Amino acid sequence: MENRTYTADAEPGESVTVAGWVHEIRDLGGIAFLILRDTTGKIQIKFEKDEMDDDLVETGLNVARESVISATGAVEEEPRAPTGVEITPDAVEVVAEADTELPLDPSGKVDAELSTRLDNRTLDLRKEEVQAIFAIRAEIQHAAREQFRELDCTEINTPKIVATGTEGGTELFPITYFGEEAFMNQSPQLFKQLIAGSNVERVFEIGPIFRAEEHNTPRHLNEATSIDFEGAFCDQHEAMDVAEAVVTAAYEAVNENCAEELDALGLAEEFEVPTGEFPRLSYEEAIE
The missing domain is CATH 2.40.50.140 (Nucleic acid-binding proteins)
Structure with a gap:
């Protein structure tokens, strides 16, 4: 305008x-x-x-x-x-002009059932606390990308329609791909390994993953956003260094740039940026 x-x-x-x-x-x-x-x-x-x-x-x-x-x-x-x-x-x-009778109250003064909110998502997204989630999510992704770039990583985008699964132990969403059976990818694991081993060396992806797992909670993996890293010539300690740096950078960015959003969600007082090194356990220690 x-x-x-x-x-x-x-x-x-x-x-x-x-x-x-x-x-x-x-x-x-x-x-x-x-x-x-x-x-x-x-x-x-x-x-x-x-x-x-x-x-x-x-x-x-x-x-x-x-x-x-x-x-x-x-x-x-x-x-x-x-x-x-x-x-x-x-x-x-x-x-x-909007209808005089709205299916839910965008101001949040009157609560609505989850099914009503999802059926009228455009109205639901106008609530301050819902918009705060999107703002924080965007800040996390921005901070993660910036930190990966500081660590000399190249951003990649891998296929989401694949012929076979890339990880065991997870169910796949089957689809028909021009008459052939295919699946929604549950991880970029194989693709990022191929690219890291092709002389690019350090790569990352922030993108969707799909897992056909039944759930009974509001948090599930049917469709989620994954933050992935892969590096050639990296041992487990260097990989954990990268993961720790990215997580810390995300916390720092949210703390610095999302004060109003944290307050809208009632998280301002309890939100803390991690300090010091993260505890690290060996496989044997974790099993025990």
């Missing part, structure tokens, strides 16, 4: 156009407030009914929650507003 300003960047004294989702509407009689939400936060839009055009007020206050709108107007300081500023609109446009 041309000339759009994110809510977090709206400064007093400016005339801006903001766009996002209608988070909440509070009608107090002669004055009403619409809270607009975008990816950077929220901003208050003020409607003084007796001083504004009736059509403008009707457009802004009759729109359903979670509708997409844009609003243009002057930004003013307002200490009582959620972010310390508010917009007095000159124009409001409804870009996409």
Whole structure:
């Protein structure tokens, strides 16, 4: 959208156009407030009914929650507003109107069953705590990639449709591949070994894996994201050094860049970056 300003960047004294989702509407009689939400936060839009055009007020206050709108107007300081500023609109446009009856409450004030959340994932993803998970996940992957690159690793992307399994002890998802039997890959193990042994030496992949394992918990391996490393001329200690560096880098990045997300998930106080060397056990010690 041309000339759009994110809510977090709206400064007093400016005339801006903001766009996002209608988070909440509070009608107090002669004055009403619409809270607009975008990816950077929220901003208050003020409607003084007796001083504004009736059509403008009707457009802004009759729109359903979670509708997409844009609003243009002057930004003013307002200490009582959620972010310390508010917009007095000159124009409001409804870009996409939402149903008045939503299947779940994106604000999270009313809980919904898991099946309802999954059936209406677009709405569910608008919750602050759900978006926090995506932000932390993205930060982990970014930090892992940066650490692998510092360790002179080359990122690879291996096939996910294969003719045979690469690991024993796990069930495979069978598929039909142009009339032939094939499977969803449960690990990049064989491919990364081939590439590491082809003079590339150190490789890593962050990608999906598929395992046909029955489960009865919210954590399972049917479809997961795996962080894999393979290195030529690496013994077990060097491989553990790499794994330790990547895990530590991920924790450090989340600690530095995801404070708001950790708070949204109620993890801010208990989250700690690992310090010191990780304990290492031999195979015999682990078995014992």
